[in-house]
Amino acid sequence: MTHKTVVAACLFAALNICTLSARAEADVSPHTYTYGTHLDIQKVLSMTEDNAVNCGIIxxxxxYLDSAGKTQVLDYRKFADGCNNQN
Incomplete structure (x- = not known):
């Protein structure tokens, strides 16, 4: 095997790993939070919310990753950040 062949094989393997992890993340179905839901959060990966200019529920x-390293998605409702400046 030449040096170029080894490098190409390593690059191909790395791309396959990235593709598999992206596909696994896309297959995660979101769960909706309800009062009393047990949360097993090891690491937060991202947080998104609706854009709201006014105060209200969004x-x-x-x-996130759970303690087993599995990607989880949680939908929930919260007060908009615009509510922070109001009494």
Whole structure:
């Protein structure tokens, strides 16, 4: 095997691993938070929310890893950040 062949094989393997992890993350179905839901959050990967200018309740989503290293998605409702400046 030449040096170029080994490098190409390593690059191909790395791309396959990235593709598999992206596909696995896309297959995760979101769960909706309800009062009393047990949360097993090891590491938060991302948090998104609806854009709201005014104060009110908005939809939000958190993507995280649980203690087993599995990606989880949680949908929940929260007060908009615009509510922070109001009494």
């Amino acid at each position: 939809d939000a989503r958190m993507t």
